[in-house]
Amino acid sequence: MTRFSHFQNIVAGVAIAMVGLSVCVISFVQEPAEAYLFPRLISVVFAALSVWTAAKAFSGHSNSSNGLSEKELANIAPGLVAALIYIFLAAETLGFYTASTIAFFAVYSIYDTASHRELRSWGKRIVLTALFIAVMYGLFAKVLTVFTPREFFQ
Amino acid sequence: MEFIGYLGDVFTPFNFGLLMIGTFGGLILGATPGLSPTMTVALLIPFTFRLEATEGLILLGAAYTSTVAGGAVSAILLNIPGAPANIATTLDGYKMAKNGHGARALQLSFLSSAAGGVFGVLLLIFLTPILARWALAFGPSHIFWLAILGITVIGTLEAGSVVKGLLSGCIGLWLSTIGFDDIMGEQRFIFHSSLSGGINVIPALIGLFAIPQVISIFAKGRADSGTEILSVERHPISEAVREVARRYRALSLGAVVGSIVGLIPGIGGQIAGIVAYDQSKKISREKEKYGTGHSEGLIAAESANNAMVGPSLVPLLTLSIPGSPTAAVLLGGLLIHGIFPGSDLFENHPAVAWTFINSMLVGQILMCIFGLYIAALAARVVLAPPSFMAAAVLGLAVFGSYSVYNSMDDVYVMLMLGTAMYFLEKFGFSAAPLVLGLILGPIAEANFIQGSLIANATSSVVEYFLTGALNLCLISMVAVSLLYSVWSEIANGRNPVASGNGRARP
Amino acid sequence: MKKLLAAAAIALTSLAGAAVADGHENYPERPILLMISYGAGGATDFQARIVTMTAGNEDALGMPIAIINKPGAGGRKGWNWFATEADNDGYTLGAYNIPHFIAQSIEGGVDYSADSFEPIANWGADPAVFVVAADSAFNSMNDVIAYATENPGKLTFSGAGLFVGHHIAALQLENAAGVKLAYIPSNKGGAAAMKSVIAGEVLGGVNNLSDAYRAREAGNVKILGVFDNERNDFLPDVPTMKEQGYDIDNSSVNFRGVMVPKGTPQPIIDKLAEIVPAMFENKRVLGKMNAGGSPMHIMTRDEVLEMWKAREATLEKLLAGL
Numbered sequence A: 001m002t003r004f005s006h007f008q009n010i011v012a013g014v015a016i017a018m019v020g021l022s023v024c025v026i027s028f029v030q031e032p033a034e035a036y037l038f039p040r041l042i043s044v045v046f047a048a049l050s051v052w053t054a055a056k057a058f059s060g061h062s063n064s065s066n067g068l069s070e071k072e073l074a075n076i077a078p079g080l081v082a083a084l085i086y087i088f089l090a091a092e093t094l095g096f097y098t099a100s101t102i103a104f105f106a107v108y109s110i111y112d113t114a115s116h117r118e119l120r121s122w123g124k125r126i127v128l129t130a131l132f133i134a135v136m137y138g139l140f141a142k143v144l145t146v147f148t149p150r151e152f153f154q
Numbered sequence B: 001m002e003f004i005g006y007l008g009d010v011f012t013p014f015n016f017g018l019l020m021i022g023t024f025g026g027l028i029l030g031a032t033p034g035l036s037p038t039m040t041v042a043l044l045i046p047f048t049f050r051l052e053a054t055e056g057l058i059l060l061g062a063a064y065t066s067t068v069a070g071g072a073v074s075a076i077l078l079n080i081p082g083a084p085a086n087i088a089t090t091l092d093g094y095k096m097a098k099n100g101h102g103a104r105a106l107q108l109s110f111l112s113s114a115a116g117g118v119f120g121v122l123l124l125i126f127l128t129p130i131l132a133r134w135a136l137a138f139g140p141s142h143i144f145w146l147a148i149l150g151i152t153v154i155g156t157l158e159a160g161s162v163v164k165g166l167l168s169g170c171i172g173l174w175l176s177t178i179g180f181d182d183i184m185g186e187q188r189f190i191f192h193s194s195l196s197g198g199i200n201v202i203p204a205l206i207g208l209f210a211i212p213q214v215i216s217i218f219a220k221g222r223a224d225s226g227t228e229i230l231s232v233e234r235h236p237i238s239e240a241v242r243e244v245a246r247r248y249r250a251l252s253l254g255a256v257v258g259s260i261v262g263l264i265p266g267i268g269g270q271i272a273g274i275v276a277y278d279q280s281k282k283i284s285r286e287k288e289k290y291g292t293g294h295s296e297g298l299i300a301a302e303s304a305n306n307a308m309v310g311p312s313l314v315p316l317l318t319l320s321i322p323g324s325p326t327a328a329v330l331l332g333g334l335l336i337h338g339i340f341p342g343s344d345l346f347e348n349h350p351a352v353a354w355t356f357i358n359s360m361l362v363g364q365i366l367m368c369i370f371g372l373y374i375a376a377l378a379a380r381v382v383l384a385p386p387s388f389m390a391a392a393v394l395g396l397a398v399f400g401s402y403s404v405y406n407s408m409d410d411v412y413v414m415l416m417l418g419t420a421m422y423f424l425e426k427f428g429f430s431a432a433p434l435v436l437g438l439i440l441g442p443i444a445e446a447n448f449i450q451g452s453l454i455a456n457a458t459s460s461v462v463e464y465f466l467t468g469a470l471n472l473c474l475i476s477m478v479a480v481s482l483l484y485s486v487w488s489e490i491a492n493g494r495n496p497v498a499s500g501n502g503r504a505r506p
Numbered sequence C: 001m002k003k004l005l006a007a008a009a010i011a012l013t014s015l016a017g018a019a020v021a022d023g024h025e026n027y028p029e030r031p032i033l034l035m036i037s038y039g040a041g042g043a044t045d046f047q048a049r050i051v052t053m054t055a056g057n058e059d060a061l062g063m064p065i066a067i068i069n070k071p072g073a074g075g076r077k078g079w080n081w082f083a084t085e086a087d088n089d090g091y092t093l094g095a096y097n098i099p100h101f102i103a104q105s106i107e108g109g110v111d112y113s114a115d116s117f118e119p120i121a122n123w124g125a126d127p128a129v130f131v132v133a134a135d136s137a138f139n140s141m142n143d144v145i146a147y148a149t150e151n152p153g154k155l156t157f158s159g160a161g162l163f164v165g166h167h168i169a170a171l172q173l174e175n176a177a178g179v180k181l182a183y184i185p186s187n188k189g190g191a192a193a194m195k196s197v198i199a200g201e202v203l204g205g206v207n208n209l210s211d212a213y214r215a216r217e218a219g220n221v222k223i224l225g226v227f228d229n230e231r232n233d234f235l236p237d238v239p240t241m242k243e244q245g246y247d248i249d250n251s252s253v254n255f256r257g258v259m260v261p262k263g264t265p266q267p268i269i270d271k272l273a274e275i276v277p278a279m280f281e282n283k284r285v286l287g288k289m290n291a292g293g294s295p296m297h298i299m300t301r302d303e304v305l306e307m308w309k310a311r312e313a314t315l316e317k318l319l320a321g322l
Helices: A004-029 A038-058 A068-094 A098-113 A117-143 B012-033 B037-048 B054-079 B084-135 B140-154 B162-176 B201-220 B237-247 B248-262 B268-283 B295-307 B309-319 B325-335 B350-383 B385-406 B408-426 B431-458 B461-466 B469-494 C001-022 C043-051 C073-085 C098-109 C141-150 C165-177 C191-200 C209-217 C266-280 C283-292 C301-320
Strands: C032-036 C065-069 C090-097 C117-126 C129-135 C154-157 C182-185 C203-210 C221-226 C256-263 C297-301
Touching: A004 A038, A004 B037, A004 B162, A038 B431, A068 A098, A068 B201, A068 B385, A068 B408, A098 A117, A098 B385, A098 C032, B012 B037, B012 B054, B012 B350, B012 C256, B012 C297, B037 B325, B037 C165, B054 B084, B054 B295, B054 B350, B054 C117, B084 B201, B084 B237, B084 B248, B084 B268, B084 B309, B084 B350, B084 B431, B140 B162, B140 B431, B140 B461, B140 B469, B162 B248, B162 B431, B162 B469, B201 B350, B201 B408, B201 B431, B201 C154, B201 C266, B237 B248, B237 C001, B248 B295, B248 B309, B248 C266, B268 B295, B268 B325, B268 B431, B268 C203, B295 C117, B309 B325, B309 C165, B325 B408, B350 C001, B350 C301, B408 B431, B431 B461, B431 C154, B461 B469, C001 C154, C032 C043, C043 C090, C043 C117, C043 C256, C043 C283, C073 C090, C073 C098, C090 C098, C090 C117, C098 C165, C098 C301, C117 C266, C117 C301, C129 C141, C129 C165, C129 C191, C141 C165, C141 C221, C154 C165, C165 C182, C165 C203, C165 C301, C182 C209, C191 C209, C191 C221, C203 C209, C209 C221, C256 C266, C256 C297, C256 C301, C283 C297, C297 C301
Parallel strands: C032 C065, C032 C090, C154 C182, C154 C203
Antiparallel strands: C090 C256, C117 C256, C117 C297, C129 C203, C129 C221
């Protein structure tokens, strides 16, 4: 176990313990008691288990995980940012299908192992994106008549 | 044997056509993340307005049957359970597909679904009056203990540590209390306005399973990791049949457990698969293989969740009480034609009742045939480049979680839960127990409160929850399950090889 | 009645003529949503699907109505969404359940009140009834109340939840009979409450007339009384509470209808208020509703506005004691 992963295990353990303890405190502080009876019961178990896990992480006995490497974190960043922008921003401002098209194309292109310089692989990506969105549109808009946020050009 | 007399009605050209459409459409919709059996059946109700009562019910019966089985397709190929019933299917099914055995996994899943499904429908045909009494035997205290039993199963569900399994379950239980509490109507734990509606199970299910997978593809970056599968093994159907026959223990256990649990109103359908998976793991001689792509687990889970289809309709057909959301929608389909289900349904409308049941029986077989046909083709999904899969799974997750209640809040919750789950998985937590906690939390809470209200009015809480044969039986099962978890944690500690590395994603 | 409606329709048509001038003449131009704050398969959902099935006809709206479900917390989730997030352009309708949403807004903790919505028309009225299992020793409300008087607080009876019609009926019964009862709310709606009566988990229950009627047809329950001003056509043999000596009016009757969010353009409200009640009168709709055992009760916008006001007043009084 590297030092970086030991550090990560501690961070994760402490984070979980914080969540567990705060849930426990909130449940006991909030009223009315009847509505918080069940949260109180589970939060005690939650807090106890999370503290136990954190303690194990400190002692280095956490046998289960290696965490993430710096490289993996760097790899995740662009895709995750694209997904966040897609869902929290673009879907409702640009419209559901427009945003999905752009997000699909972006994610596909960022992580595609095929060349970013060749015109042919860009063409393939465009075609596959169009195909995917067409299938989604057919299934959700036409067959299931799901009402999605309207497109910006509508 | 009365049902045989009406079997012919299913095979008239028009009815059989409807059956085919219902089955095939159901498979496809069931395989789409977010479209649970309940939603699919609800979507079909308007079509049945224009049909005769029997025709409409053939369509609904076939669709119900095949959406349950269709959920296994996305569970196996994409690791996204189509509905809560398919959670257990992902545990081994997805690993099999990842190892290049996608075609085999799908074939096994359809064969065991059909076997379990036929068993369940036969129970419905022959034992309805007895089953009806069983379904009524479960009051609030029993359902509470059943939910607790489900929660204790969580700890041993996956290969990782029992403590982290239970902790994952606790996180799920806590998440289930966010939003309005169902009985008092108080708002709890609302940190952000998109949580005011609470966390809905289907969007959460999609996020927790789909998003970690998308991010793990991200994590590999553009570099070709070299672990890709280059071909999907062709798998002869005859061999799949032989394998299912060889695993008859898992198959029959799944069918029996699925039918018994599926009967219980309000809880059964969602946990049938997971309970069967857990039981078959506990009695198996090859415990350590579970969770690595072992066919026994898949067979038990799938035979259980289709076996539940028939029995889950018993309370509806005999007592006019829908025991599950899907049954409630089917009740609408019956009422629209002026048919009131109840103990005299089979005397007053024998043609309708028996044709409906027959359509589920024939539907199971038809579903299996369709499924086997598409298995080889569908399994090629794993050959798609990872970057394409990441984009497609993300898109499907967004569309699927939005369409459940037409709500962007659900999509936000889906993404945030999924992202958090990715990091949690890196530290040995897993999605299946978390989702189970999310599903069982409200059931346990509501039944606990109802039980205590009844108990306070009549006797004492202790007496209500801790006495009676059924309560004691369930409590002892909980105790056994807990002891088993503790014992296996100790055994794990002694044998570090078996404890594994959490949930390693390839 | 028919003549009256025809006259009303003519009057409203001339009113709608006024709408042409201000840009809404082509409404509706695309399909319309109808939000149901209960799950698929529930009574409200089931009835909404039937009464809106003819919306696409040329003589109705000419555009289909699609149902979306936003269930949870006794309807609070859906109505919160409808009051705060739904578009008020006439393309998002909502179904209301009276007395549920008014009672919840009086209780507090929600983002809506009767003033957040504009009613369009009412399609159904489902009174609450008191049911006991078929093998119960109780044969009339007097038996029930006699038991409750002897065993105060021990008569357990189920209902669909807190601050819904069934709960209101339960409170009225307690007040009228002057006894303490043990109301057990269910979290899964009327069906689960009915199951607990049939299974004998509770001694009795308040439930929807339509569901109780079906359960009685199936031989599972006895219906002892109706919480309404007069007997119901589906159950002519069941006496009202008043007939049995309990002073209970129709405050708990579950009225179901269609509404839009506040701020929807008046011409659109007028147009909907004219077309929608007529749409409910469709013969096929009436036939299907009757077949399903769902009592229809069509009311126009003005009648509904009046009914909402009256309910608000009675509920405020009833819930003040809690």
